[in-house]
Amino acid sequence: MSNTLRPKSEYRCFDGTVAYYSHYSASCDCEMSFAVYLPPQAQLKSVPILYYLSGLTCTEENFMTKAGAQQYAAELGIMLVAPDTSPRNTGIPGEDESWDLGSGAGFYVDATVKPWQKHYQMYTYITKELPALIIQNFPVQADKQSIFGHSMGGHGALICALKNPEQYLSVSAFAPIAAPINCPWGDKLFTAYLGEDKSKWAEYDATKLIEQTQLKSTIMIDQGTEDTFYQQKQLLPENFATASKKANQKLNLRWQTGYDHSYFMISSFIKDHMEHHSIYLNN
Numbered sequence: 001m002s003n004t005l006r007p008k009s010e011y012r013c014f015d016g017t018v019a020y021y022s023h024y025s026a027s028c029d030c031e032m033s034f035a036v037y038l039p040p041q042a043q044l045k046s047v048p049i050l051y052y053l054s055g056l057t058c059t060e061e062n063f064m065t066k067a068g069a070q071q072y073a074a075e076l077g078i079m080l081v082a083p084d085t086s087p088r089n090t091g092i093p094g095e096d097e098s099w100d101l102g103s104g105a106g107f108y109v110d111a112t113v114k115p116w117q118k119h120y121q122m123y124t125y126i127t128k129e130l131p132a133l134i135i136q137n138f139p140v141q142a143d144k145q146s147i148f149g150h151s152m153g154g155h156g157a158l159i160c161a162l163k164n165p166e167q168y169l170s171v172s173a174f175a176p177i178a179a180p181i182n183c184p185w186g187d188k189l190f191t192a193y194l195g196e197d198k199s200k201w202a203e204y205d206a207t208k209l210i211e212q213t214q215l216k217s218t219i220m221i222d223q224g225t226e227d228t229f230y231q232q233k234q235l236l237p238e239n240f241a242t243a244s245k246k247a248n249q250k251l252n253l254r255w256q257t258g259y260d261h262s263y264f265m266i267s268s269f270i271k272d273h274m275e276h277h278s279i280y281l282n283n
């Protein structure tokens with residue numbers, strides 16, 4: 001099967017275009033979907049790319065409809081790419097049983113254990129296959145890529161950047177799952193996708209990875225104080241901050257008083273994140 005893009009729908013937005021696509025993914029061995037925003041500048045020249053990874057239960061649509069990023073992407077001349085959060089309709093038993101496992105919960109890792117390993121290769125999909133597809137099909141600057149995300153997608157963005165410091169020029173996150181080996185979600189998802197051997201989990205844990213790799217750019221994180229998942233110790237930004245300090249990694253962790261885990265928090269601070277990435281993408 002080829003990696004031909006199948007356009008699904010297209011909308012004018014801030015003089016640019018929001019478009020939804022699906023395609024056969026070789027790494028996930030199934031049909032995958034993603035959304036893009038092409039800023040008006042892309043009609044005349046190639047533009048930098050900013051990937052956004054969504055959280056649990058999301059599809060490629062949540063960010064495009066709720067975050068309000070397009071107006072800033074249009075101003076700054078940045079293409080947005082928002083992939084779906086997992087393979088779907090794979091036939092894996094139980095894929096749709098739980099909102100925090102399987103469909104909508106790919107966790108941005110390459111699964112190594114059955115039954116998930118055949119399709120759940122999200123890390124390779126996000127860091128290799130999707131970027132190649134974007135470069136092939138859109139007017140982009142291949143050497144200008146950055147990444148950000150929310151919750152599970154904040155975890156995804158951090159690990160993708162820390163494991164590929166040459167590929168992504170900057171990274172930021174909203175309420176990321178910042179130390180997954182130490183939280184209930186990480187426990188559940190790593191056990192399912194990577195197996196019981198916890199030594200294998202560390203290579204997908206941002207707080208562990210920052211001990212080994214530091215980024216030239218400043219990492220930006222926004223965390224709401226009224227975020228129930230933060231209160232339930234699913235996110236653990238303090239662990240990441242402590243490890244970053246120890247490793248001399250520049251980190252801008254901003255506590256947002258009164259904000260929760262929702263897209264109302266994301267849309268309140270999306271401008272700052274877009275401007276943060278623009279410093280690195282448009283220099």
Ligand SMILES: N[C@@H](CCC(=O)N[C@@H](CS)C(=O)NCC(=O)O)C(=O)O
Pocket residue numbers: 054055056057058062066099150151152261262263
């Ligand atoms: N379904 C979950 C909540 C899941 C959730 O909050 N997901 C976040 C990411 S971790 C999200 O972005 N949801 C989609 C949305 O708000 O549009 C629950 O019932 O507690």
